[in-house]
Amino acid sequence: MISARENEILTRVGADTPMGKMMRRYWLPVCTSEQLPKPDSDPLRVRLLGERFVAFRDTSGRPGMLEEYCMHRRASLALGRVEENGIRCLYHGWKFGVDGSIQETPNHCDDRFRQRLRAPAFPVREAGGMVWAYIGPADREPPFQKYEFFEGPGENRLVFRINTPANYLQLYEGGTDSSHVGILHCNMANPEWKTRPDNAPALNDYLSVALANGDNAPDMEIENTEYGFHYAAKREGPRSEDGRETSSVRVTAVILPTCRIIPLTQYQFFVFEVPQDDTRTSTYIVAHGPKPFDRDKMKVVLGLNNERLWNEKDCEYRATEENLFGQDRSNMDVAWSGLSGLVPEDASIGVSMGPIVERHKEMLVAGDAAVVRLRERLLDSLRRHEAGQDPLGLTIADYSKVRSLADTNVPDGERWQSLLPHNLGPSEEKRVLAPV
Numbered sequence: 001m002i003s004a005r006e007n008e009i010l011t012r013v014g015a016d017t018p019m020g021k022m023m024r025r026y027w028l029p030v031c032t033s034e035q036l037p038k039p040d041s042d043p044l045r046v047r048l049l050g051e052r053f054v055a056f057r058d059t060s061g062r063p064g065m066l067e068e069y070c071m072h073r074r075a076s077l078a079l080g081r082v083e084e085n086g087i088r089c090l091y092h093g094w095k096f097g098v099d100g101s102i103q104e105t106p107n108h109c110d111d112r113f114r115q116r117l118r119a120p121a122f123p124v125r126e127a128g129g130m131v132w133a134y135i136g137p138a139d140r141e142p143p144f145q146k147y148e149f150f151e152g153p154g155e156n157r158l159v160f161r162i163n164t165p166a167n168y169l170q171l172y173e174g175g176t177d178s179s180h181v182g183i184l185h186c187n188m189a190n191p192e193w194k195t196r197p198d199n200a201p202a203l204n205d206y207l208s209v210a211l212a213n214g215d216n217a218p219d220m221e222i223e224n225t226e227y228g229f230h231y232a233a234k235r236e237g238p239r240s241e242d243g244r245e246t247s248s249v250r251v252t253a254v255i256l257p258t259c260r261i262i263p264l265t266q267y268q269f270f271v272f273e274v275p276q277d278d279t280r281t282s283t284y285i286v287a288h289g290p291k292p293f294d295r296d297k298m299k300v301v302l303g304l305n306n307e308r309l310w311n312e313k314d315c316e317y318r319a320t321e322e323n324l325f326g327q328d329r330s331n332m333d334v335a336w337s338g339l340s341g342l343v344p345e346d347a348s349i350g351v352s353m354g355p356i357v358e359r360h361k362e363m364l365v366a367g368d369a370a371v372v373r374l375r376e377r378l379l380d381s382l383r384r385h386e387a388g389q390d391p392l393g394l395t396i397a398d399y400s401k402v403r404s405l406a407d408t409n410v411p412d413g414e415r416w417q418s419l420l421p422h423n424l425g426p427s428e429e430k431r432v433l434a435p436v
């Protein structure tokens, strides 16, 4: 159990908080590429770590991110016009480029004035179907971190964004909590529960969430890595061909400060829990595999096909206490949770806990070990940062070989880690040092 004080430290992300300062040291996703669909498309409000920004794509297709409030007299640039390689404030027409250059100031005809100043703009990259930004100290920009889903054809990747009214940590903890999978998600994951005859045949390629068996109290083996940790949930497996006992091993990798890699047999999910502020989170789910995906089928698998609860346009998750989370209690004999799929199940549980979980009131058990480790590693990273060191994993430029592992039978006595040889992190000499 952690104290109320530690809970505050772990969950508050504003600019003056320890966690907020640490998170600002990393590149973070700020929107999907689809949210800025083409040159000069509509600008997008971005909420990140308690601050407000505006993202836009200029005429050349370059994404940019500025502070939301215009540097002149603070009108919101999200109302602005995106045109001729810049964004123009509606109030007095000041126009800014993606790099913060001031291109025009129609109510002040002094070129030297605009050339001397710059609007607050932030480094932005686009990769993996997402736009990423760095809002930390300008002189400490870390390497831009590469993930496996940056590679391969775009049709082998799907990106979803879900904005959920809950603190990031309770959602992140849900993603490292193997013991809930066979229970909350038992429709999809628990082979001892009835399957969904209505969906299953059409979704065969996508329904690889299933656990090896109905053991809901897996043994947990957790190992720290340079960037966080990875863990194996071990359930009893069948005897191997040579008669040895095996464990069914399912490995999840957790990359601080927001990411986890969830294993499936045909593909992987990369999930990022990015705080908008203390009580709202943008969850980015990236499905990535060796074959093209059908977005509509994946929406059914994820439970994102109910437009009353979520839509592609604003990405807001609308299931709340007021609408009873869209739970259909009349159907719970078939659909165990009564909620409509993986994402509604995870998000509804996260929201149901209240905006910030009161962790000092919990009663933890052995199955919560990975959740406890997540908190410990975040606190480890915070301590390093407070002591003037880089937070965990910050200088690793390439995560593309870090893997999760879907349920795999490993003979007892063999190390599951040998199936994931790159998960510990690069050796010292391969690390990329952050510019100082």
Ligand code: FES
Pocket (backbone or CB within 6 Å): 070, 071, 072, 073, 074, 075, 089, 090, 091, 092, 093, 094
């Ligand atoms: S407030 Fe934006 S141009 Fe004046």
Ligand SMILES: [Fe+2]
Pocket (backbone or CB within 6 Å): 174, 175, 180, 181, 184, 185, 346
């Ligand atoms: Fe879950």
